[in-house]
Amino acid sequence: MPEITNKLLEVKGLTMDFGGLRAVDTVSLDVCTGEIVALIGPNGAGKTTFFNCVTGIYKPTRGDVLVHPPAKKSQRINGFKSNRVTTIGMARTFQNIRLFQNMTVLENVMIGRHCRTTTSILGAILRGAKTMRQEQETVNRSYDLLEKVDLFKYADEFAKNLPYGAQRRLEIARAMATDPFLLLLDEPAAGMNPQETRALDELIVRVRDTEKIAILLIEHDMKLVMNISDRIYVMEYGKEIAQGGPMDIRNNPKVIEAYLGEEADA
Amino acid sequence: MQYFLELSCSGLVRGSIYALIALGYTMVYGIIQLINFAHGEIYMIGAFIALIVAGVLTIYGFSGVSILILAGLIATIYAAAYGYTLEKIAYRPLRNAPRLSPLISAIGMSLFLQNYVLLAQTPDFLSFPSLIPDFGFMEPVAHIMGSAELVILVTSAVAMVALTVLIKYTRIGKAMRATQQDMTMARLVGVNVDNVISVTFVLGSVLAAIGGVLVGSYIGQINFYIGFMAGVKAFTAAVLGGIGNIPGAVLGAMVLGLAESFAAGYISSAYEDVFAFGVLVLILILRPSGLLGKAVKQKV
């Protein structure tokens, strides 16, 4: 277990209401440098809503979302637009894949570089030395990432033509292109076969270890979660019901109860 | 004060017509999230067919009331047929296409139908027989409201109530609401979604045709182009009220009708359309989902 040095993401008492419905109820969660943290729970527990609140797609009703980027000052990011959240250094993937279908695989990753490059309309027209350098850096970096997620050979394909598992990996590559310190993965293994899942398992660990990116993931595949997570949070009906290491969670009676119906397919 | 009443009345009459057309827009949008841009043309075609039928019947010696009934009936039947065909040709093949495609197809259909009527009939204005008998009210009511205006208000109200009842209590109404909620789910539980969509177009077209006939006999003239502006305004009304929401469409239409009428009355009718669109932009900025629309959180 890697040594916990400092917190990257610190969520305190996050609450999200939709009209009368409380989708997330005072949930607190931390992610520290070098960690892989999983957020699990039955369907409809509010996990994705939690993600959406953290990444700025929804504005949380109450609570604090604090980020402590490495080597930069901390910020409270409640209500930030999601592009700002990404620029700060937290990138995400989506549960139901949201790729840019009619763009090539490479271009999808290049979009990730958008917030790390600065070319303006004028710059794009003039194509000065700086623009060209950035452009080349973007291309190289993107090929590089594609290679890491093993999609290099698909670079010029349209994203919509990729097999399912490859689309999930492309989402990860695209998120990584934004140079995040924390990657939020929303059910990355959904719909994958066992081999693909195993490869994903390795990929996630590799990302953490070689790229030094911490990971927060939502996942239903218990095997994957138990294999790679350092810590696990469990949600049910919008509330946090347990947290701890994989072993603790496995033996936590509350969690077993919450999952009883679903255990069969896990 | 009297002036205010007069303006309110013209606003409400105009609003009722907008409402009849706006309902068609809103129903279609509610179910397949498509702006049926050609909806205004159905209104125009309804008016034209009523004019033609009335003309032919007059020549063959029919009398007042029977003309009104027959012309109205045939116009609505034809409008329904056009609405049905329109959906089958221009929208059904695009059910799974990107969002922009059916919209452009709809604009194309609108241009096509306008020019079809222009070429098949005439580019000129035609005189529309006043099918609604003009029985006189007494002053001071007479100059505020005439019989045609009253008929428009009453017909619109009846049509709207009928529509609400239909959607709330009948089988097809339930199927429509189910489809509106979730098309895939509705299909799974055995709703024939294609039929529901067709019915929606037919219903909307019938309402539009009623509007066309009413306006025709109220104003006394029609040409191939009347559907375009009416359609745009009605759509504006639907958006104002919260598109997809039936009471919203009626409310939006009334707000728009009144806004135009007051703008014309108190400021200048030269800027009438500027006000109409200005109100739209303002409301969309303040309440992007319209007056009665629910803020729909897009599922991520």
Add this chain to the structure above:
Amino acid sequence: MRKLVTKKFVLIVLLSMIIPATGFAADTIKIGVAGPHSGDLAAYGIPTKEAAEMVAAQVNAAGGVLGMQVEVLPMDDQCKPEIATNVATKLVSEGVSVVIGHVCSGATKAALGIYNEAKIIAISPSATNPPLTQSGEYPNFYRTIAPDDDQGKLAADFVTKKLGAKKIAIIHDKGDYGKGFADFSKQFIEAAGMAEIVLFEGITPGAMDYSAVVQKIRHENADAVIFGGYHPEASKLVGQMNKKRMKIPFVGPDGVKGDGFLEIAGKDAEGVYATGPMDVSAYPENKQAKADYTSKYGKEPGTFFDQGYAAMQAALNAIKVSGGTDYAGLEKALKNSFVDTTVGKIKFDAKGDAEGVGFSVYQVQDGKFVELK
């Protein structure tokens, strides 16, 4: 390759020398007729085209002008300036001698520069915008209809003096023509100082109804309405005024004075006043032309038929008198020699307006426009 290009170039140069030359060598006189022949304003352009074709057919049957046959080249400008310039260059490159047109003032302004450059005379049957002649910017422009300011003055005088109105509402359709007429009416009424203008307002053509404006007219207690615009809006206004029990005089310009208005407004048209070109139906030329038209087309001729016919007659007469299609000669002939036309015996003044044409006031009586003496 290089040789080929040179050859081609020579060919082009030769061709370009031949093409204009053929224009002169031909034994036909080409007359362009430009106006809206399609679209929503077609009703104002097609009668002129038909008139020009009829005159040409007659002249050709009688041996042509100066022994040459007359060929009419009709061109559709849809009343849009950009299309009008296309049409103008097309006519110039076809080598026409005179252009009858254009019909709309805006399109005319766009096209005139091109004709002026090519030294071609344009005679419009209907472009009533005053600056076309009065500004002096368009020396090659003539018209067989009187300018709008005459019409505005007539309407203003009629409303204040004959009808004795004190509070006048002026409504216009915001268009070039309608607004122009409304502006001149306003100007003359204000200058005369006999009446007050209580409302001066534009309406949107194609709006669903005008009941708010009608209420406004009532609210302002106007005792007469002057309307600048075309017949569809006029009939809508008149209809709604009747529905709202408003019985005040309604005066429109020549865009209202036509069968279109009578047809659409129906019963509501009764009693409406409109200014229009002076009644010329008594002239023998006019009677003949109308009879010819009716026997050919089986209906009454449309708007600006008389003016279009007259423009064509004037053009051909000028060619005959000057003995050619030379610009200076034509100019002299148009300005000096009288010609019998469907709008009377006319010649053109120094600015290009026809002398001897004018407006009078009509009223709808028993479903017909009757000239008021």
Add this chain to the structure above:
Amino acid sequence: MSDYMKRSFLVALWFVFLTFPLMVVKVNTLKNTVEWRWMNMLWVAIGAFVLSLLWRWALERRQLKNKEAESGEDESTRLGFGQRLLVEPKLYKPVLAVLFVATIAFPLLFDIYQTNIMVLALVFVVLGLGLNVTVGLAGLLDLGYVAFFAVGAYTYGILNSFWGIGFWTSLPIGGLMGALFGIALGFPILRLRGDYLAIVTLGFGSIAKIVIENWEEVTNGAKGIAGIPRPGFFGADMSITSATTYTYYLMILMVIFTIFITNRLKDSRIGRAWMALREDEIACVAMGVDMAKTKLGAYAFGAFWAGLVGVIFAARNTYINPNSFTFMESALVLSIVVMGGMGSIVGVIIAALVLILMPEYLRAFSEYRMLMFGAIMVLMMIFRPEGLIANVRRKYRGHKVMTEDVNA
């Protein structure tokens, strides 16, 4: 096959019923006469029958194609001839050369009329290319694009009539004014989704026209602005013929300039962000793209071209009035973009030339022009949503070698 026939027969019957009152009956309420045009019924029947057969055939073909695409066949190996023309130097170089010569020689070969309408067509090429950015690339449907065109034209008209400012000074000002209006109108509607956007932009288009009509002190209202000078050439005095030829070459340069710039932008950080915004707004923003900035950029950039070419339009006509800036023009430019294939530059150029020149050459059919536009828009969406010539995606040259270096 007989089933086909039977169904088409039924369709024909249906259309005979549908079109009967409008196509066959023509009633004159004044004279109380009815004209029965039975021949029309026959034409409708035959037409509907044939079209229905074609329609079924085409739909089936489309489905077949979709299936093939789904079964994983590589699309890029089956580029259409049109696309191959674009990517294979062996094919496109000679074509380009011929085109170049033809373009240069055009005013020498044809008369002033041809040159003049060509200028108009080229104006619409630039408009198409500009709207292509907003609609095709960024996916923001704009039904009031003509407003920016009007802004450009009136900028020149007003600057010239009030202060006598010349063409060359007005040209960039017109473009900038267009862009400025693009931003100003873009601001309030940033948050609106596609359909709302459509209606609001339509509203803006008509508001622009109403303002021009009513703001008489400045725009001269419906009377329009006359006597706008043609583009000058170092103060040289030119006849109409040479001025037209000169404007033609100017427009050619303009088109090349537009293509050059839009192409550069398309293959840039900005262009990619536009496309991503079109594909999926939420994901795009979640990847760190600033939605407001990007959208406004797309509006402003699209509007810039309309403003720029509006100046040339005013100079070419020497006269402008509000009639040239109606919804029909917006619809025309939109059909150019749709027909050309959204995002495709060559497609847009061809579509603009066809749609503008066709009615000039086929004047007899000009009445059918709008009818055909409508039909084309519907048919293109159903059968060829990618347009005449689909956009070819650029392949980026990244160095695998280099990336490995970075890895090492």
